[in-house]
Amino acid sequence: MRILGIDPGYAILGYGVVEADGSRFSLCGYGAVSTGAGESMPMRLKAVYAELMEIIGRLEPDTAAVEELFFNSNAKTALLVGQARGAAILACVNSGLDVHEYTPLQIKQALTGYGRADKAQMQAMVKSLLRLAEPPRPDDAADALAAAICHGNSAWHADRLAAAMGKGMSR
Numbered sequence: 001m002r003i004l005g006i007d008p009g010y011a012i013l014g015y016g017v018v019e020a021d022g023s024r025f026s027l028c029g030y031g032a033v034s035t036g037a038g039e040s041m042p043m044r045l046k047a048v049y050a051e052l053m054e055i056i057g058r059l060e061p062d063t064a065a066v067e068e069l070f071f072n073s074n075a076k077t078a079l080l081v082g083q084a085r086g087a088a089i090l091a092c093v094n095s096g097l098d099v100h101e102y103t104p105l106q107i108k109q110a111l112t113g114y115g116r117a118d119k120a121q122m123q124a125m126v127k128s129l130l131r132l133a134e135p136p137r138p139d140d141a142a143d144a145l146a147a148a149i150c151h152g153n154s155a156w157h158a159d160r161l162a163a164a165m166g167k168g169m170s171r
Contacts, residue, residue, distance in 0.1 A: 001155065002028060004061035004097065005148030006052075007140045008069070008085035010044050011035060014140025015052070017059045018130065020152035027130045029059050030141040041080065045087045052091035064092040065151035067143065068103045100151050107143075110150040122146055 007014035016030035033051040035044035066089060069082055092099050105115040111125040123135035123142050129149055136142040 001063065001152065002059070002061045003148040003151050004056065004059070004064040004092070005144040005146065005151070006064060006066045006085075006088050006092075007143035007147060008067060008081055008088055009140060010041070010048065010080050010084035011037065012138065012140045013048055013052075013084060013088060014138065014142070014144035015055055016136065016141055016145030016148050017055075017061050018145060018148045018152060020149075020156065023153065023156050025129050025149055025152060027132065027145075029055075030136050030145055031055075032138050032140050041083065045083055048084050049087045049091050052088055053095065056091065056095040056097070061097060063151070064089075064097045064099045065147040066092070066099055066101050067107060067147045068101050070104050100154070102147055102150050102154075107146050107150040110153050111146055 001020045003018055003020055005016045005018070011034065013033040014030075015033065017028040018025045019028055033048055035047050039047070066085065069078060069085060089099055108117040108122060109115040111117070111129070112121050114121070119139065123139070126142050126145050126149065127135045130145065136145055
């Protein structure tokens, strides 16, 4: 299964694509979509959408994992990030991808076993799980890869549970 992870943002949106084979992951690509501070919000959203459509077409993911918003004290920033998140989800849906959403706590728990892991711990786990020489940069791309890995782990565990339940019910 090829999974597109997205760390939403309107100035910088991180993306990362991994191939999941059971509980093993390999890197397909990652990066960031950046928009200029001088651009209008509608033009920034258009850029996020268009670039994600191109990325989806090039990397051909099967599904998407999008980080849910963590509401900070700045409501205006949260609303703007929410708009970019909506543009990203629309690009995924218009490309035929199922979208799975995870909170930052769920992503941290899935990668480190600790829901309050710091950024350095998360980057170290992404580096380790993908067998990379260095943590992915920018941080937004590493966060997107973490979301993709989180979904891969979640799907793998769900498949194993379904198989176990199917075996148990057939006896």
